[in-house]
Amino acid sequence: MCIRDRPTISHLQLASETLNVCPLIDEVWMVPxxxxxDKKLGATPQDxxxxxxxxxxxxxxxxxxxxxxxxxxxxxxxxxxYFLMKALEKNxxxxxxxxxxxSDLIPTIHVWEEGSKLLKEINFIIFQRExxxxxxxxxxxxxxxxxxxxxxxxxxxGGVSSTELRKRIRENHKLDKSKEGAEGKKxxxxxxxxxxxxxxxxxxxxxxxxxxxxxxxxHLRAHETLRYLVCRLLLEKK
Numbered sequence: 001m002c003i004r005d006r007p008t009i010s011h012l013q014l015a016s017e018t019l020n021v022c023p024l025i026d027e028v029w030m031v032p033x034x035x036x037x038d039k040k041l042g043a044t045p046q047d048x049x050x051x052x053x054x055x056x057x058x059x060x061x062x063x064x065x066x067x068x069x070x071x072x073x074x075x076x077x078x079x080x081x082y083f084l085m086k087a088l089e090k091n092x093x094x095x096x097x098x099x100x101x102x103s104d105l106i107p108t109i110h111v112w113e114e115g116s117k118l119l120k121e122i123n124f125i126i127f128q129r130e131x132x133x134x135x136x137x138x139x140x141x142x143x144x145x146x147x148x149x150x151x152x153x154x155x156x157x158g159g160v161s162s163t164e165l166r167k168r169i170r171e172n173h174k175l176d177k178s179k180e181g182a183e184g185k186k187x188x189x190x191x192x193x194x195x196x197x198x199x200x201x202x203x204x205x206x207x208x209x210x211x212x213x214x215x216x217x218x219h220l221r222a223h224e225t226l227r228y229l230v231c232r233l234l235l236e237k238k
Contacts, residue, residue, distance in 0.1 A: 006043070006165050006207065007055040008199050014127070015066060016059075022125065025098070027065040029054065031084065034072040043212045045073045054202040057120055082114035084123050098123040098149070105134035107142045111147040116143070124148040168194040169207065 015028045032048040043051070049070055060066050071087065072079050079087065081099065089098055099122055106126065109115050122144045126136070134140070136150055171193045192204050206212070 006169075006187045006199060006203060007052050008050075008165060009059075009197070012055060012059045012200075013098070013195065016064070017127075017153075018125065019065065021151060022149070024149075027067055029088075029097075031065045031069045032073055034075055034077040034079070036078050045076070046106060047206075049073045051203050051206055054206055055200045058200040058202045080113040082112070082122065085118075096123065098125045100125040102129040103134045106134050106144065107114050107138075107140070110143050113121055117210050119143050119145050122147070125151060127151050138148070161204050164234075165195050165198055166174070184192060 015030065017030055018028055019025060030052055030053050032045065034045045049068070056066050056068060069088075071084070071091075085099060086099060088095075101124065103126055103216055109118055112118060122145070124147065126145070126148050128134070128151070136148070195204060195206060
């Protein structure tokens with residue numbers, strides 16, 4: 001699952017749906033990423049960690065087996081997916097890890113850092129996304145993962161992206177800056193940053209309280225940015 005910045009309802013739904021429809025999985029691990037070399041997002045790694053914690057606590061029942069791993073926040077910098085998976089396997093040799101993602105990302109994996117090793121060595125769970133279905137039994141112009149589980153259930157997840165959240169927050173903040181004094185502050189809080197219902201209430205309150213607003217940035221080429229994930233969704237089997 002590719003979460004580029006603030007956690008959204010869609011990301012949380014994907015985590016819960018994975019547990020709902022994949023009985024071999026014991027836990028879902030979410031890994032907020034460290035500093036990203038490809039863009040400046042306004043939020044620090046610690047901010048991202050706290051937002052994921054708030055979202056998980058609000059969205060899931062207390063007994064839901066969702067864990068948050070802060071390996072990248074402690075390291076300080078983003079760990080490319082291949083090296084992250086290998087580090088987790090080394091640190092937790094009694095666990096089996098899977099990397100979960102949508103079928104729309106399958107054509108790009110080979111251009112991620114150490115993409116050929118990812119495709120050969122890492123376990124995947126693949127959800128078919130509407131309009132991005134890929135027949136994993138056919139030959140394609142791009143290589144496919146060698147070790148994967150394809151989910152057959154219809155994925156009930158909304159299409160809310162971190163990019164859209166970031167865009168709305170930025171636009172709302174620009175509008176707010178044109179106002180002065182307490183009135184502007186009140187308008188900013190009362191608007192809920194134009195993202196009410198797209199993420200959890202606690203995440204919105206955290207963003208407002210900490211004044212975490214995205215800055216403008218220039219996209220690098222797609223093959224350079226797709227591997228930079230703000231939060232990975234990992235599946236773990238004990």
